[in-house]
Amino acid sequence: MGKKVEENKRQKRTSLLMQSYNLFMSKGIPNVSIAEIAEKAGVGKGTFYSYFRDKEDLIDQLIARKAEGLLVHALEDLKSHEAMGMPLSVEDKLIIITDDLITELNKDPKLVKFLNRNLHLGFYKKAFERTDFIGNFDIAAMYKELISSENYEWRNPELMLYTIVEFVSSTVHSIIIEKEPVDLETYKPYLFSCIRSIIQVFKA
Amino acid sequence: MGKKVEENKRQKRTSLLMQSYNLFMSKGIPNVSIAEIAEKAGVGKGTFYSYFRDKEDLIDQLIARKAEGLLVHALEDLKSHEAMGMPLSVEDKLIIITDDLITELNKDPKLVKFLNRNLHLGFYKKAFERTDFIGNFDIAAMYKELISSENYEWRNPELMLYTIVEFVSSTVHSIIIEKEPVDLETYKPYLFSCIRSIIQVFKA
Amino acid sequence: MGKKVEENKRQKRTSLLMQSYNLFMSKGIPNVSIAEIAEKAGVGKGTFYSYFRDKEDLIDQLIARKAEGLLVHALEDLKSHEAMGMPLSVEDKLIIITDDLITELNKDPKLVKFLNRNLHLGFYKKAFERTDFIGNFDIAAMYKELISSENYEWRNPELMLYTIVEFVSSTVHSIIIEKEPVDLETYKPYLFSCIRSIIQVFKA
Amino acid sequence: MGKKVEENKRQKRTSLLMQSYNLFMSKGIPNVSIAEIAEKAGVGKGTFYSYFRDKEDLIDQLIARKAEGLLVHALEDLKSHEAMGMPLSVEDKLIIITDDLITELNKDPKLVKFLNRNLHLGFYKKAFERTDFIGNFDIAAMYKELISSENYEWRNPELMLYTIVEFVSSTVHSIIIEKEPVDLETYKPYLFSCIRSIIQVFKA
């Protein structure tokens, strides 16, 4: 396959991914037809099916792509904090990551809408099982490492992660999308305090 | 309109509501057609439209009905606790209500699946705006009364309710449905501790 | 259901059946779409599916309908011969039926084309299993009666019927449709002689 | 064109022919796409079109190839019988050929299924008109020679061939494929007796 062809294919895929995302956001996933996506992306209807098995497959790839982007960003943020040399507790680290994630999401509320339907812990399992995924992160391993950086005995660290992820994602949803009941900046202090409290609950 | 006719109409509505709920549960909401609902309910397809504007409307009424049932049960539970004469703090009361709610839901996981897609705070607004609703509860007033039963100064009581509702509903979802990561009884101690901690956060 | 509605439905069904048959004949079965059939029949595309499960089902009903018509005609022909009082051997009877069938088919070559793809003995089993069939004939019983009208010992009467049916149907096909290698009237003497010979083979 | 190139082309054509045949047999002709055939044959989709005009054309060539093989085998069988020195009547010869053909076909029922949809006398005309065919047999001439080996006056030898070919092919079809109503060995005596009878009919 020639370079030009390969580049062309990447462009088509990207166009399909981007345009479908825009359509999903503006009209709602079930109200977007494949024909519509193909048209917006400037490709034939049939072309869609040479890139994605079906709408489901497209959505999966979209989620994986978007989620990965967020995660990379958050981890880099954590790294840069660590680079500053201050000692960071587990709480601190989790809050840094959370802060970065929700701050990024707040810049793109449509992304929240899109991800939140799918963004529970279970999602990670699924999304990161994809093999054709760039920069496959092992979330489980990363979390384990994070947790063990301090010498606490955690009562049930997996359950703690579950609780925090669910807590943050559900709580932040309407706050970002509708700024209701309050806006994100107003909510952050409460949110972070709650996270710290929740972590205390899980300390032995 | 004669009594008999009125009774007949109520039966039809009830049948439509019940049968659609069963179908939604067993096949998934998008896979149930109006024709199917009408058939199961033993009425004509056209009749459906004299009771509900469309599928959306049906779902809304279904949610309201189910949610109301849960709420009534929880409030009666609270009343019976209060009747026992022990002094109950706001925390205690909220946990009693929560406990009742999730215990009831745990008996009917399909209901959780159905409600959770829609059960965010915004739901209450929507559901309880319906006028053709039996036993319209004024959630806001009830909550206000609950909160003011103690003499704390709450920092932001509405936000607290929001936080707790989101926390409990999102957290409990997969625990009830998939018993993952742990089952409900295992989770309850953590859950209630977290709720108490969250409430602390909102105390001035 | 009102009489008018019922009559209307019969008309629709008939129209669907007739128009699809015409289309099948002129364009070939695989080249006729359901949309086309519906249009010709003057009904909506969806209406088709309330009368037939799919194209296959339509074809089955078409075959049954057409085959039944032929059979009725042939049996009446036989009856009128019998009414004339001449003693008829089994050979005579089979040839009277055959003659009537192929003479009728020769008037409507398109019908041959349509039936022959499906008209093997196995067809009878299938077609006459239909319960919503008018005048359900029991071919097997009729044949048994026919055979036993004389006191021969047949070596394998079922195999004989199979042989004759296959022989006639395959042989007559291109003769009726393309008048090749000869036309039907020219072929009949040979055909009937062959049938008589075949019958002799099966006599004990 | 170099020898190597020519050889390469023959291989591609053969691969296309063989793989498509396998696919047709296992999935049914209408359910096999050109893409699938090309893939199985290990060539590009476009390449298919430089060997065959379309699926129809492919099928025609497939039939011709398979039929030719059968014919060659049958004629060799006849030759070896003749080599044995016994005097063979026209009946004997036709039955030897028939016997060989159906015995071969019985070894490969899938081939029957494939050929029978197309194997009427008309087929020979069509198949053997192809010029790019190896070992073009002149069926007509061969038959003429066979017939005139005895000094009968045949009433209509072409019609006799037609009758026998149709008789055998239609009759033997379900017997080979489904062993219904009886298996081939059981049927052969009847079949051959019938053929002899049919031949008698065509003797002046």
Added chain:
DNA sequence: GATGAATGAGTCTTCATTCAT
């Protein structure tokens, strides 16, 4: 010459909604 990416017409099928009875 071979390739396979791209195409989009065409297919079946479902279903919400209407309206004559």
Added chain:
DNA sequence: CATGAATGAAGACTCATTCAT
């Protein structure tokens, strides 16, 4: 007032065929 026959828009998906590389 209830009914369900009729509708046709809309959707997912297939595939023969073309043509730039």
